[in-house]
Amino acid sequence: MPSSETAQKRGPSGLALWANMAVIYVIWGSTYFGIALAIRTIPPFLMASFRFAIAGLILVAFDLLRRPEARRMPTRRQLVDSAIVGGLLLGIGNGFVSLGEKTVPSGIAAILIAMMPLWFALLGWVYLRQRLPRVVVGAIALGFLGTALLVWPAGEGANTFDVAGIVILFLAPLGWAHGSIYSVSRAKLPPSALTASGLQMLAGAAVTLIEALVVGEPAKFDPTGISLESVLAIVYLVLFGSMLAYTTYGWLLRNAPLSLVGTYAYVNPVVAVALGTVFLGESISARTIVAAAIILVAVAIIVTARGRLSASTPREPAAEVDTPDSAASDRSEAAA
Secondary structure (H helix, E strand, O other): OHHHHHHHHHOOOHHHHHHHHHHHHHHHHHHHHHHHHHOOOOOHHHHHHHHHHHHHHHHHHHHHHHOHHHHOOOOHHHHHHHHHHHHHHHHHHHHHHHHHOOOOOHHHHHHHHOOHHHHHHHHHHHHHOOOOOHHHHHHHHHHHHHHHHHHOOOOOHHHOOOHHHHHHHHHHHHHHHHHHHHHHHOOOOOOOHHHHHHHHHHHHHHHHHHHHHHOOHHHHOOHHHOOHHHHHHHHHHHHHHHHHHHHHHHHHHHHOOHHHHOOHHHHHHHHHHHHHHHHOOOOOOHHHHHHHHHHHHHHHHHHHHHHHHHHHOOOOHHHHHHHHHHHHHHHOOOOO
């Protein structure tokens, strides 16, 4: 008996932790590449709608088959809140990433989305009055400085970016952050994480479908023109980007320090830039490299500072600084 209790306290091995970290490092970083391939022959919002509808149906069906108690109908409040969270997280957050990548290189998109921890820290202070240590305030300023260097002035060649695409990618993490904060502070969601995530994905599919109708994507869409490359990309995004990465991330949140789990925010862009440069021929300039380094340093500072704050003051309100992104991510996908 003592030996088994000791084993339980030790938790998972270092190899298991890093194997799971490698999954979210590589797979979440590669989703930007997958999106770029998928939207070559499928309009962005329609592609996102297909992706989330398939993933949502799989999650809900799997939960219903696995757990009979999940067959209980969610309450009206749970359905409404799931729709709100899914609409913000996936309909705006992920949907706008897909749209932005239509005109902005996947690597640049990943760098801009990597600013997510900055938005969580800033909006957590605005809405929830969470503490912002001076080092975090400085890191937020540093992150926006890096963004300004990245996208303005546009310049030429590898420094030329579509302004509308940049704005769209700037709005994407705001949708994700607002959805996360609402999910934690107000939403009443189904008790099953799989059912909750499935309903959110279905809501995201509905919102991206509405967005597709608003911008006229169905009229321009030719199903016969879909390439095998785009189909395989959607299959990858559903099975690996949504299903495997979701499960892995949920396991990490239960078994690894948040300061370690949060490192995906500044590893994913490196993977995305590498894949975009090698396989998509995306140009990268010295200014882009410097700007990306500044942004990722700012993100690393924020993730580290918030992890230390949470560990040192677990019972204070400020300790909840890590809650919006970690809890919401446990219920749904990563920003891509």
